[in-house]
Amino acid sequence: MSFSKSMKKLAAGVVASSAIVYSGAVMAADTIKVGVLHSLSGTMAISESTLKDTVLMMIEEQNKKGGVMGKKLEPVVVDPASNWPLFAEKTRELITKEGVDVIFGCWTSVSRKSVLPVVEELNGLLFYPVQYEGEESSKNVFYTGAAPNQQAIPAVDYLLNDLGVKRFVLAGTDYVYPRTTNKILEAYLKAKGIPEKDIMINYTPFGHSDWQSIVSDVKSFGSQGKKTAVVSTINGDANVPFYKELGNQGISAEDIPVVAFSVGEEELSGIDTAPLVGHLAAWNYFQSVYNDANEAFIDQWHGFTGDKKRVTNDPMEATYIGFNMWVKAVEKAKSTDTDKVADAMIGIQTPNLTGGMAVMNENHHLSKPVLIGEIQDDGQFAVVWETDGLVKGDAWSDFLPGSKDLISDWTAPIKCGNYNTKTKSCGGAAAE
Amino acid sequence: MRDSTFKSALSDRTAKTFMGVLFGATLLVTLLNQIFPPDSALHVSAYTVTLLGKYLCYALLALALDLVWGYCGILSLGHGAFFALGGYAMGMYLMRQIGDRGVYGNAELPDFMVFLNWSELPWYWHGFDQFWFAALMILLVPGLLAFVFGWLAFRSRVTGVYLSIITQALTYALMLAFFRNELGFGGNNGLTDFKDLLGFSLQSDGTRVALLMATAISLAFAFVLCRWITGSKLGRVVLAVRDAESRARFIGYRTEHYKLWVFTASAILAGIAGALYVPQVGIINPGEFSPLNSIELVVWVAVGGRATLYGAVIGAILVNYGKTVFTGIMPEAWLFALGGLFVAVTVFMPQGIVGLVEKHWPTLKQRFMKSDSNDDRPSAQGEPS
């Protein structure tokens, strides 16, 4: 550091004497640059490339309406190639080299974790559109996907109350989202009086393709005289063989329903859904929801992709909400400056696609409705249950010992992502 | 005798040129970053500094592979594992440096352990709060693994394709293991959100430049070390092992000892590369163990030209620079370009770029009659303008 300081002193001298001070020629830009940070190659391309198209579609639409504050939006697309260090590098490139004012991007938790220090250091703005495990709230990030209490807990409530489920299999891919979600669910179920022996937890690696033994275990776990359900946090690719195996081993939704948090319309578009009818998924949006905004969005998507069969899904809705909120916030703040936009974001409301309003809360998470849908034979979901009102996203879970005292509030007096309500201080549990 | 060989390795022309270009480029970048204010046209941004740092880490890794592949004929498809292990050792040190600045403010446990309800630090994390211990582990862990693995494999004369495949199995098994959250290395998320290294903030430009310098120095040191190894008597035996292992054995050399020695040294270098890589990119995760990474690494060396050492460095920098440029301007075409490059290099340029240049050098020299000091020219392309 001292090295750096002395260098800077030296530098100042050199610069002053030679007087080639560059006045920032950056100001005159007549476009607003929007960074798009989604993998276009590698394992995650399968999910993320759709979101890239969504952002591009939203930008095109906004430009047709005249842009934002009279300026056109200019997308800057980069490919982090499903490579986590590359996510951080590309973020730095977008902010420092390209000078983008906002980034829409990331899918996996690890990519967000990789990007986080960079956006915080460079004071950028990131909109993250995927459901995730929570336990995070950054000044520079807006989380427009679901937190666990906006997906997992309502879904389990539905199983407990409406289906009378007494035994639970928590099956997930071995990474942080399922781990955290299952920890939360385990605590929640125990609080609801489900004994430990009635909860079976199973983790599998990414892209697991041989589900025979596990499905057979689930089958025998389910034949103990109590209604059993599977809560699946199985990730992307592994789902197709999982559901195929379920269908083949004759586990129907009437016997053992599976409720999934990572299976949406797009994942189903790779599966023959006839044997899966009746299995469940919990999201904040389904393509089949009937209202004008959603119909218009679907038409727009079909027009943009030129493919009438392309489906829409929850992360697309989250991108839609995030984008519209950002536009509104920029217009409210009359600036694209990160701090001003971030302040303006809180309290912003925009229509969601399920017929209500999405609200950005002080903890940078949204209030959303929670829907539970059953898989239909055409690859769509039919909504069978929904929450009465909006559920406010919870950055810190109330069911984890480490975070039950933490809240996030980015408004004036607190201005902290991990404020401890017990010690009344910012910075987690042990801060003095 | 050793000393003199080392000295000669240090002072021969290739090494001098190499170090000249390397330090020249690094110093230039450092000065441009530190002297000019950020809005100056001549300023080199932190982005470029870390990018260059990353390239140099890859170059060091490629150098390590070239030592075993080019000189010893061992095609390791598992060098990514040593790199990642070095990286994890450094990552663990950096995690411990976060202290109570994590989101939960828990001074005892890293964040990922807190929210997975770990109650105490696993035993293998102890000691990593000391830099000297971490540094030792950076050398020891990859070195020991390579030693044990090599001792088993070379003693039972596993060679060629079989060796390549089991090194691949090694890195694949490690990848699966590190993905497991139970192992206590953060699972898929790996280790991230580092704050500082030896008290210097990783977010400051000064630290970044210092890390770049450290990488450059390590690379230079490794280069000289490799030159020394390959130039020494040991190196000549190793070459003999590569070209005709049975004959070398019949003459009376314990070939497995020589191979083991070189393999272990190479793994340690790979571990150092990983350790320097992690603070610069800010994350280490099991993806680094992916067998594909190790294969890509082999291709860098092949593109540059193997058994030349500087060829590996050039290859690593060129391919990665190409990656940076292409994934920015035309992401969809990148894999076509990379794939095409692999095919073209192996089929048409078996000696890599360096081989091509060396082959045509006499004619080129005649045509242009220029000084012969810039045969490392391609590496200059490593600096983005």
Added chain:
Amino acid sequence: MGDTFSRILAACLLIMLTSLSWAEELLPEETAPPQTTEETPAEEIAAPLSIQDILNQLTERSFDMKEAAIRQLAEQDSPRVIPLLNALMERELVHNRENDTISLGHKADGEWQLLDPVSEQPIGTVNSRAARPVVINNRLRTVINNQLALFALNSDNSDARAEAAEQLIGNDDPDMLSALRLRRESEDNARVIEQIDTALNIAALSSDDLTTRLNAIDTLSRNLHPEVKNSLNDRLRNTEVDAEKVALEKALARIDARIENFQTADTIFFGLSLGSVLLLAAIGLAITFGVMGVINMAHGELIMLGAYTTYVVQQLLPNSNEWSLLIALPAAFLVSAVVGIFIERFVIRFLYGRPLETLLATFGVSLILQQAVRVIFSPLNRTVITPDWMSGALQINPVFSLTYNRLYIIFFALAVFLGLLTLLKKTRLGLQVRAVSQNRTTARALGIRSERVNALTFGLGSGIAGIAGVALAQLTNVGPNLGQSYIIDSFMVVVFGGVGNLWGTLTAAFGLGIANKLLEPMAGAVLAKILVLIFIILFIQRKPRGLFPQRGRAAEE
């Protein structure tokens, strides 16, 4: 030699066919309801108005209201009841939002063709968004299935009756039970009687009379139906009578012991199945790598091409899902073989004798193929439809079933293996391949055109990868990453078995498959895989040339 092969094929086919007809007897199919709809004259309408009125209640959102409507509908004495319940299950009962009524509907050309629910007469078309199928959930589906089963209980078809009786097992609705008792008296089919008895015995568990309960427990202890175990466990939790407790525990122990035996059989089957997948993935590699010494990293992508060919064939023949796989097999073989021959001619030809460099070049090829698929088919997974004869399971008994797709794939893998073995051992091409692989110079001196043989061998290995792709498309995702997930495992299998030895590949594939599955229940999926990898690494130290080492050119290197 063609004879042997065709005989094997015929035998496999025979097994498949018999098992198929078997399955149809045993399998409860979720969606296909018993066929009793033929004798429904459209004229004979009992109470047309009331049915339409009942149906219109289905426009309600609440599932309780819908359930009431369904029960009401079921009570109607009309031939339309069964077709309408079926239509509800098939999502062909639609809610017309324009006039808020329910009618039958078929989707055609983006519009709904609406039919009167009673008369089945067309009543016009509406925009695809103006009508929506009536949404039902699992609970309603069970209700409807039970109602349909109740009707089917008196069907003329004994299969339909058995299926219906099985559907009703575990049901405690008194109406259903009395219907079952009624049927029991007149039933003469043994299978149906067995199912009805199971259902009635389960119901008897909650009888007030202890002896009835004890008798029921005794009978049920010989029954493996999962619902039986469920009910016994349930009863065990609720009973306070000691004698009953003892009887229940004994019955459960007896059932568990039998289940355990079958579980071991299950594990072995799973292992065989995993082994057959490994065998399919690796066998092409055993040719290109084992015989030719080419480390083909693009092998996985050739499998992927086979899978995509299946997809394309199914797209081209949208109405023939049942047999499109039979066309996909040769098509996939051709596509992958042609691509393979291209790779050989333009890349590998220059690299013979430098096996490690073929690794690099083919790795480049694999990247190109992956990206090409991504550009042509998009990075999204594609749906490959499973034909009916491959879905479901061969139900040996209620706890032990063999899933058809895996069963077929085991046979298929063995057939491919034997076919390949025959080809190499018995044909002229096979002889030439072996000759070239053993000693190229001598082979050439004897007049074998080694260039041609190389191209054909590589094409053969690649074509087999393509065929493997067709099979794997039935088990896993068809996407650009399909190949990558198999390549490492394939290499492990070939190396473990011994390069250049097909029998080694077979042994290794099944050995590793079964080992993996035996470890899995103890160690979990990930740890099992890691342990197998470590085992291979250590094994190679002991036997550096694999299980069945080969002598000859490949061994020299």
